Amino acid sequence: MSLASTLDATFSALADPTRRAILSRLAKSEATVMELAKPFEMTQPAISQHLKVLEDAGLIVRRVDGTRRPRRLAKAGIEATDQWLAMLRKALEKNYDRLDDVLAGMEQHKRGEKR
Amino acid sequence: MTTKTMPSKTTSKMTLKTEGDIHIVVTRRFAAPPEAVYRAHTDPKLIQKWLLGPDGWTMPVCINQARPGGKFRYEWTNAKGSGFHITGEYVELQPYSRIVHVERMHLPDPTPDNRVETRFDPDGTGTMMTMRMTLPDAQTRAAMLATGMEHGMEASYVRLEGLI
Numbered sequence: 001m002s003l004a005s006t007l008d009a010t011f012s013a014l015a016d017p018t019r020r021a022i023l024s025r026l027a028k029s030e031a032t033v034m035e036l037a038k039p040f041e042m043t044q045p046a047i048s049q050h051l052k053v054l055e056d057a058g059l060i061v062r063r064v065d066g067t068r069r070p071r072r073l074a075k076a077g078i079e080a081t082d083q084w085l086a087m088l089r090k091a092l093e094k095n096y097d098r099l100d101d102v103l104a105g106m107e108q109h110k111r112g113e114k115r
Numbered sequence: 116m117t118t119k120t121m122p123s124k125t126t127s128k129m130t131l132k133t134e135g136d137i138h139i140v141v142t143r144r145f146a147a148p149p150e151a152v153y154r155a156h157t158d159p160k161l162i163q164k165w166l167l168g169p170d171g172w173t174m175p176v177c178i179n180q181a182r183p184g185g186k187f188r189y190e191w192t193n194a195k196g197s198g199f200h201i202t203g204e205y206v207e208l209q210p211y212s213r214i215v216h217v218e219r220m221h222l223p224d225p226t227p228d229n230r231v232e233t234r235f236d237p238d239g240t241g242t243m244m245t246m247r248m249t250l251p252d253a254q255t256r257a258a259m260l261a262t263g264m265e266h267g268m269e270a271s272y273v274r275l276e277g278l279i
Contacts, residue, residue: 024222084256089131094167094168095165
């Protein structure tokens, strides 16, 4: 898959709140379709459909354990430290740019220049 | 003082580095003196104005007891109704130079405690802030990415720009 179509698949997979919730659940531990169906109050086919989208996007993988097929997060998918650090960096840069404005406002207030 | 002493507004002045496998160190210079930067980190009314992450998020609840042993609780929400919160306790407060606290995110289950040390050192007429935190474990990182996907997508686009 090309980079662009990989990204498309990733973003469509993540656009759905149920699928994001499934990822959040799988971040804690692996789980089977049956184990996921219960807390999400969905039928197993509906859960399977969501899992297929996540799997196609490379975000989760399945493991064979006897008759069980537990799913877990794909290491190369969203577990990468780099991606998390990029998210943190972006959020902090936004915060500190806003803090610059807050500090400028405090200074102005102190000098009694506030209108 | 005139505005010409203010540094230009670029985001490149922040640094973020990993230290070994377990720490993240962030530095950022501010034009204001340490007292002001410290206050902006401990006064709830000021915190609510800037500690918001990506565009579109607000902090409707900001409780902050800035004293050793004091607790804080920050709740964020966005227009789509997503939300999460952080709770924490202050370990040490040295006005206006150093804050040590522990915090955890609730996603909604609490993540392991993260100990964060923030230092405010005078730097000319401004402040050099240094924040040292622990890198969350892989499970916590994945849960954060899955919860705040607006961040993750933004970050991915940034990385993509770097590739082109």
